[in-house]
Amino acid sequence: MSQNPHLISPADLSDALGRDGLSIVDASWYLPAQGRSARAEYEAGHVPGAVFFDQDEIVEPGSPLPHTLPSPELFAAKVGALGIAATDTIVVYDGMGLFSAPRVWWMMRVFGARDVRVLDGGLPAWTAEGRPLETGTQAVGTAIFRPDFDASAVAGLGDMRGFVSGGGRQIVDVRPAERFAGTVAEPRAGVRAGHMPGSANLPFADLQENGRLKSADALRARMSEAGIDPDGPAVTSCGSGVTAAILNLAFETIGNRDVKLYDGSWSEWGSAADTPVETAS
Structure with a gap:
């Protein structure tokens, strides 16, 4: 395992694929100037089993600011619909290595998840090691995410x-x-x-x-x-x-x-x- 308890290596994540209680989240998000589509890249290739967390959609509705935290109830509903429970081991990554994934790592913890890791090196490290990708949209069942908001x-x-x-x-x-x-x-x-x-x-x-x-x-x-x-x-x-x-x-x-x-x-x-x-x- 990585010496940093907040990170997980591609090798350790690969070994854990398919285990009960593991949720993998593609948390990619890009600035407009970067000219990249996070959702399109997710559909073109993601870590097997990963769901896409839309950082422009899981926000407080009607806020004039771009990434306002949603209410605990809304966050729980949105994340539960992705098949994620607060009791899961949650691994987040992004397409740049270390850019937008920490935001979702932080959000998950703020809303009550306790075992949240960032994939060390993100998707670039995963693919550099020749590990498999899955295409399309991941079909998931719903879960109950019980929020415990840390104000x-x-x-x-x-x-x-x-x-x-x-x-x-x-x-x-x-x-x-x-x-x-x-x-x-x-x-x-x-x-x-x-x-x-x-x-x-x-x-x-x-x-x-x-x-x-x-x-x-x-x-x-x-x-x-x-x-x-x-x-x-x-x-x-x-x-x-x-x-x-x-x-x-x-x-x-x-x-x-x-x-x-x-x-x-x-x-x-x-x-x-x-x-x-x-x-x-």
């Missing part, structure tokens, strides 16, 4: 106003450095460029190597270089709440569990009329 893992706009004005928790933004500095325009219309005052920047690309999460020692070192206390209370943020979860996975890997995720992230903060915004590094 303490989630930060909202009011929480973030408090962290910015009063401190007490490190704010770490994983967007690329140029977006954090505000030297490039945000990809979403109406969203200001820059960052929250007092926040630190640790681009999510710096947390990985060749599509895999770096070692605990390497993660600690990179956090320290970015001016972040690896063991201190923190809240993570990104563009819309997806890639921030890579940092939550990194914090969990080094043993820091006092970490929230700002669900609205910069899409919410940068589009509000009265939130303070800084530019430059």
